[in-house]
Amino acid sequence: MFFCPVVLFVLALALCSLSSSHPSRFFGTPEPGWAITPAISLLTQKVLAEWGIHGSAVGVVRLTDTGQVETDLGSWGIMSEDGKLVSVDTLFSVGTSSKSFLPAAMAILIDDFARGRNNTPLPSGLDVLTWDTRIRELFPGHSEWALQNPNAQANVTIRDALEQRVGIQSNPLFFGREDKPLDVVIRLRHLVPLGDSRTFTSVSHETFTLAAHIITTLSGIPYTQFAQERIFSPVGMSATTFSGTAATRSGLLSEGWNEHGRRVPHWLPDTAEEVMAGSHGLISSAHDLTKWIAVLLNHGVNPGTNESVLPCSVLVETLGSRHVVLLEPNDYIEEPNLMGWRDTMYFYGYDDDIVSNIIVVNWAAESYGSVPGARTHIVLSPSDKLGVVILMNGHMIPGTPTIIHKIIEDLLYLPSNASRLGMSNIVAETPIPQPLSWTHIAQEDAIDLVDSTSLDVTDKVPEDNSPPEQRLMTINTQTETSWYSLHAGKLSVPLEQFAGQYASPAFGTLTLCALNSSSDECAAVLRDFAACGELKEHMPALYAAWPGVFVSHLRWEHIGNNAWSVVPLTLYPDGFGRDRTPFTDSTEGEQVAECVVREDHVLGCGLWDAGQPGPNATVADAWFTKFA
Incomplete structure (x- = not known):
C-alpha cells in the first residue's frame, strides 16, 4: 500500500438529503437478473465449489433517482443434509452483522425520549x-x-x-x-x-x-422485543428473529457446516440469546435484509409503506462524514468500528470529469458476520444508492468479497479490482484453512511472554537462552515433539500441581485436568478429548471444559517454563447430524497463559490474548487464582 503525496479531504455525506454524486446509471424497470447475471451466478457457484460451501443466497438493492426500489435476489446450493434447496427466504445467522441494527434501535429510543414517547x-x-x-x-x-x-x-x-x-x-x-x-x-x-x-x-x-x-x-422491554417491534415489523422483515428455536420451527433455518464439511449445530443456545443479541444473535434472510438495506438507502423511510422507521440521526451517526487519505489507484482503506459498520473506501483511477489528478473515491459501509456454520457480508454504497448482501452456510469463507465487490463493480461500471480481491484465480490456488494447533499461535507473543519478567515466576531449572528469532525459526521448522523436547524450558513444579480449580471474577471458574486427574469432572473431560483425538501425550498439557458461547473446551499446552498456549476448541465426541463420528471444530482466539509459582505452590495464572496484546501487554487480561 503506497501513499500519494499527503492529500487529505473530508468526505461529507449529507445522508438526510442524500443524492447521487454521479449521473443516474439506472433507467427504466430492470429485467430479472439485472444484478445477479449469469456471470455472477457462475462466479458464485465456483466460489462455493472451491471452498466446499453447501449453499448461499444473495440480495442486491438499488434506489433510483425517482425513489423506486429495485431488488434482485438469487440462491444456490442446499440448506440441509436432506438436500433441501436454499431459497432467498432461507434463514442464516448473520453474526456480527447484528451490530448494524443496535445503533438503529438506540436512535429510535433516543428519538422516543426527545418526543416524549418514552415508557x-x-x-x-x-x-x-x-x-x-x-x-x-x-x-x-x-x-x-x-x-x-x-x-x-x-x-x-x-x-x-x-x-x-x-x-x-x-x-x-x-x-x-x-x-x-x-x-x-x-x-x-x-x-x-x-x-x-x-x-x-x-x-x-x-x-x-x-x-x-x-x-x-x-x-x-428486552432489546430483542424492542428490535422486533420497532425495526423488523415496520420494515417488513417478517422472518427475521433472534430465536434459534423459532427459526428452526419455521423450517427456514439453514443447517451449517464447518470448513471441513462437518455439520455443526446452530451456534447459539437459547439461554444466551439475550446476551448475544446486540453483537451476534440476529437470524435473517437475503429477502428480509434487502428490505433493511432499502430503508437505509431511503433515509430511514420504508419505501413500500412510506412509513418513517429510523430517525435521521441514526444515518448521520452510523454513515456520516469521514476523513479519507487518498491512495494509489486500485488501493483501498478499511476503517473499523463505525457504530456497527466498517468504512471501506475504494479507489478506481483518475476521473478528469471531477478534478484532474484527484482519485475517485467509492465509499462503502461494510458489515461482516461469521459464526460457526454461517457467514454474512453486507455492503452499502450510500452515494450510489446501492446495497448488496451475501449469506452462506459455512464459516469464515474468504470468497464473499470476491462475489460482492464484483457485483458492485459491474453495476457501477468500475474498473475491475480483481488483483486486490484475488478474483483472477477465484481463490482456486488458496488451500482450505486447517485447524489451528499450538504451533500456529502468535509465537512471538508466546516467546516474549516466556522471556519476560512481568510476573515473579520462580524457575527451578535452567531455561533455554537461545535468541528469540532462533527459537521462532525452530518452531516454524520442527515438529511439535522435537521443538518441545529441544527448546521448552521445564516446568518449575510437577505438571499435576498445575491441575485443579481456578477462579477469575471476570471469567468465572476453571478446572484444569491432568491425564492422571481422577475426579468425575476430569474423567468426563478427558474422555471427550480422547474421543476426538485431542490428547497431547508427547508434551505436558492440561485439559478443561469451558461453558462458553464460542468454545466448549480448552487445552493448555506447555510452551516453556511456566507458560502455556491456551487453545480453544469445540469438541463433538458424538459427532453431529448424520455423521456420528467424533470431530473437533477449531476456534479463533488462542491465548497465552503464565503461571506464578512460589515455594512450590501454584498461586494462579495470568491470561493474555495472543493475537491482541494491546498497549498494556505486560498486564494479564485476566487473573485466575488457584483455590483447589
Whole structure:
C-alpha cells in the first residue's frame, strides 16, 4: 500500500438529503437478473465449489433517482443434509452483522425520549438522552456500571460504546452460555483496560451487550422485543428473529457446516440469546435484509409503506462524514468500528470529469458476520444508492468479497479490482484453512511472554537462552515433539500441581485436568478429548471444559517454563447430524497463559490474548487464582 503525496479531504455525506454524486446509471424497470447475471451466478457457484460451501443466497438493492426500489435476489446450493434447496427466504445467522441494527434501535429510543414517547423515566438528574449521554448517568452508583479505568468509567458515552471506544478488548472466553446481559455489564469492571478509552479502538462485543442492556433498561422491554417491534415489523422483515428455536420451527433455518464439511449445530443456545443479541444473535434472510438495506438507502423511510422507521440521526451517526487519505489507484482503506459498520473506501483511477489528478473515491459501509456454520457480508454504497448482501452456510469463507465487490463493480461500471480481491484465480490456488494447533499461535507473543519478567515466576531449572528469532525459526521448522523436547524450558513444579480449580471474577471458574486427574469432572473431560483425538501425550498439557458461547473446551499446552498456549476448541465426541463420528471444530482466539509459582505452590495464572496484546501487554487480561 503506497501513499500519494499527503492529500487529505473530508468526505461529507449529507445522508438526510442524500443524492447521487454521479449521473443516474439506472433507467427504466430492470429485467430479472439485472444484478445477479449469469456471470455472477457462475462466479458464485465456483466460489462455493472451491471452498466446499453447501449453499448461499444473495440480495442486491438499488434506489433510483425517482425513489423506486429495485431488488434482485438469487440462491444456490442446499440448506440441509436432506438436500433441501436454499431459497432467498432461507434463514442464516448473520453474526456480527447484528451490530448494524443496535445503533438503529438506540436512535429510535433516543428519538422516543426527545418526543416524549418514552415508557420509562430517565434517572434522577438526567433531563435528556443523547448519543453523548455518559453511561454513568444512566446507572447512578456502581451497582451496574463500573470500569477499572476511572476516566473511562466517568466519561464513556453511548456513542463510545457503539463505536467500541471503551478501552476493553473482546475475549472469546468471556461470554458464557448461561450469561444474562446484566451479568456481562457487571463483570466489565473486572476487565483490564487496554488503553485510553477515547483513543484506543478495539473490537469489543461486550460494549454491544452493554448498549442492548441500556435499551432494555430505558425502554422497559428486552432489546430483542424492542428490535422486533420497532425495526423488523415496520420494515417488513417478517422472518427475521433472534430465536434459534423459532427459526428452526419455521423450517427456514439453514443447517451449517464447518470448513471441513462437518455439520455443526446452530451456534447459539437459547439461554444466551439475550446476551448475544446486540453483537451476534440476529437470524435473517437475503429477502428480509434487502428490505433493511432499502430503508437505509431511503433515509430511514420504508419505501413500500412510506412509513418513517429510523430517525435521521441514526444515518448521520452510523454513515456520516469521514476523513479519507487518498491512495494509489486500485488501493483501498478499511476503517473499523463505525457504530456497527466498517468504512471501506475504494479507489478506481483518475476521473478528469471531477478534478484532474484527484482519485475517485467509492465509499462503502461494510458489515461482516461469521459464526460457526454461517457467514454474512453486507455492503452499502450510500452515494450510489446501492446495497448488496451475501449469506452462506459455512464459516469464515474468504470468497464473499470476491462475489460482492464484483457485483458492485459491474453495476457501477468500475474498473475491475480483481488483483486486490484475488478474483483472477477465484481463490482456486488458496488451500482450505486447517485447524489451528499450538504451533500456529502468535509465537512471538508466546516467546516474549516466556522471556519476560512481568510476573515473579520462580524457575527451578535452567531455561533455554537461545535468541528469540532462533527459537521462532525452530518452531516454524520442527515438529511439535522435537521443538518441545529441544527448546521448552521445564516446568518449575510437577505438571499435576498445575491441575485443579481456578477462579477469575471476570471469567468465572476453571478446572484444569491432568491425564492422571481422577475426579468425575476430569474423567468426563478427558474422555471427550480422547474421543476426538485431542490428547497431547508427547508434551505436558492440561485439559478443561469451558461453558462458553464460542468454545466448549480448552487445552493448555506447555510452551516453556511456566507458560502455556491456551487453545480453544469445540469438541463433538458424538459427532453431529448424520455423521456420528467424533470431530473437533477449531476456534479463533488462542491465548497465552503464565503461571506464578512460589515455594512450590501454584498461586494462579495470568491470561493474555495472543493475537491482541494491546498497549498494556505486560498486564494479564485476566487473573485466575488457584483455590483447589
